[in-house]
Amino acid sequence: MDLELILSMANATLRLATPLLLAALAGLYSERSGIFDIGLEGKMLAAAFAAAATAAVTGSAWLGLFAGVAVSIMTTMVQGFASITLKGNQMIAGVAVTMLAAGLTTFLGQTWFGQGGRTPQLSGDARFERIILPYANELSGVPIVGPIYAWVLSGHYILVYIAFLAVPATAFVLYRTRFGLRLRAVGENPKAVDTAGISVTFQRYQAIFITGILAGLSGAYFSIAQGAGFGNEMTAGKGYVALAALIFSKWRPVPVMFTCLLFGFLDALQIRMQSTELPLIGEVPVQAIQALPYVLTVVLLAGFIGRAVGPKAGGVPYVKER
Amino acid sequence: MSARHPLPRWMDIVLLPAINLIMAFTISGLVVLMIGESPLEAISIILYGAFGYGDGFGYTLYYATNFVFTGLAFAIAAHAGLFNIGGNGQAYVAGLGVIIVALALDQTHWLLAMPIAIVAAGIFGGAWALIPGYLQAKRGSHVVITTIMFNFIAAALMVYMLNRVLKPASSQAPQSETIDVAGRVPQLREFIPFFGYSPVNLTIVLAIAALVAAYFLIWRTKLGYQLRTLGQNSVASRYAGMSNSKLIMIAMTISGACAGMVAVNEVMGVQNRLVLDFVADAGFVGIAVALIGRNHPIGIGLAAVLFGALYQGGQELQFSMPTVTVEMIEVIQALIILFTGAMEGLFRPALERSYALLSFEQNAEATRRATVEPES
Helix, strand or coil, X not given: CCHHHHHHHHHHHHHHHHHHHHHHHHHHHHHHCCCCCCCHHHHHHHHHHHHHHHHHHHCCHHHHHHHHHHHHHHHHHHHHHHHHHCCCCHHHHHHXXXXXXXXXXXXXXXXXXXXXXXXXXXXXXXCCCCECCCCHHHHCCCCCHHHHHHHHHCCECXXXXXXXXXXXXXXXXXXXXXXXXXXXHHHHCHHHHHHCCCCHHHHHHHHHHHHHHHHHHHHHHHHHHHCCCCCCCCCCCHHHHHHHHHHHCCCCHHHHHHHHHHHHHHHHHHHHCCCCEECCCEECCHHHHHXXXXXXXXXXXXXXXXXXXXXXXXXXXXXXXX | CCCCCCCCHHHHHHHHHHHHHHHHHHHHHHHXXXXXXXXXXXXXXXXXXXXXXXXXXXXXXXXXXXXXXXXXXXXXXXXXCCCCCCHHHHHHHHHHHHHHHHHHHCCCCHHHHHHHHHHHHHHHHHHHHHHHHXXXXXXXXXXXXXXXXXXXXXXHHHHHHHHHHHCCCCXXXXXXXXXXXHHXXXXXXXXXXXXXXXXXXXXXXXXXXXXXXXXXXXXXXXXXXXXXXXXXXHXXXXXXXXXXXXXXXXXXXXXXXXXXXXXXHHHHHHHCCCCCCCCCXXXXXXXXXXXXXXXXXXXXXXXXHHHHHHHHHHHHHHHHCXXXXXXXXXXXXXXXXXXXXXXXXXXXXXHHHHHHHHHHHHHHHHHHHHHHHHHC
């Protein structure tokens, strides 16, 4: 393989890992606080639509991003109200929210823009620009470091950098702050937290608020950064891949990043490998690579390679003793 | 805290689902109103489209057939305390079993091909659900997550099978060869002209049989008793000497086999070949059907017809009111799942409290009489 191919694959990996990373970190806050979240896909879809619709109307990508995040938070709060306050089934709440987002986005898209559920093509300020890091051109001549800096790290949308900065931030919040300690505690042993006089309910709502923000960023990335406008089902199951990544990395922030990079790489590989022959193996079916993240997660969950044990109180609504 | 009185049966199985349905429809109505159309007119179009004439009613029943299978699939697993959201994948993979049998036997007679195809669909669908079941029972991985993953694995597998294995050399489209007329499940319109050109076929008889069989399985057999015990209290079932892991695997297999019957309806009765994505999210509709039907065969049958009507009526609605697309039905369905499945806590406590208040006076009267009588 030549250098250029490696660099472009690395670039594509970062690009494709970003929405997964944002969504997986979103899920991390929720699940670490004891709320299983299989509604990531729905929040991303709702955010993608809201972002594209707002950007199309106002012509501002930043307003679009803001709207996407706001809608994602609202969706999360509906799900949270069902799972935290009403103590409903968290799985069903997730399924319902995803379905609601899938139906409403297409429906409202068709009603408002009349283009078969798509939003108008975005251009100019309505879409995020790629950011060229300082001195990228000047440094590209430097051996090894130069091309990596110029062609892999530079030239991404701002959300890509936000996503990767969110990893150390999440690790710090989770392991080094009082908020993080409490968040992990309500996910493992809510009764102990309650006994210490801290509201489990409020703590969980705070956690899913962050989930809403991150899932909103992830959704907006699809429609106003990577793509130029919203299309039906545009998140295409990436919310579930993110969920798989979260489980695969055993609910820890730094491994989440590496898993998302791995899954992003598989995605890039899958695009690159369409109908190319490999030496020895022959042609690898694209579908095999597409299914790989899911298969890996199942294998991990089954405990054949390591063991993935989620937060102990996950999926169980907290009922105060009377 | 006042003790919570359990609701009487009729409130639990009729009133509560009705309230939740009304909530879902009201919100959907508001959405329709918001875009400037009349919700009442929309409902009348849906009702006419679904029940008003033969073709429409036939389509309603055709959709309902699928939803009965997926609803039962979800319900049977739910009785055992399992949350099987892999109905889509199980039905999709079952299509393989059906098409293999159908293409091998389509020169004989449907009376031979159909039963064997049913068995094949059950085996393929059941096996696809057995794996997550096994992983939950023996390896402790959560069945919800694994069934989600298996939906995606099934989708990738089927795209591969259709493109590389089942596609005839002469064809470009990713679909299998067409099943010969002799091997297709007969359409109801061949016996009852009333149904016009609708694709409702004899599989509906299988659906009704499945409802009856599910009732007997769950409430009239030893296995059903064991499954319900596991679902209510897994410690109790183990204490009573049942093998929980065996029961989990059995429940998932039956559930998957049930979902697999969708493939019989679609592949042998409607499409006459295996096509991409023939399940069309029937698995997820099944969740709504089972929730609103309270996991009971009668409820599931009624809910399946309700959703069949919504799907068929929704298609009609799209023609008459171009601004209201068929996705509106998906919205209604999501709201129903939300209200009946996840937001049960919204109305149940209030209902229980008001019921307790109403019955309080009667209770007081009864206690007074009971305590007074011995003295006299």
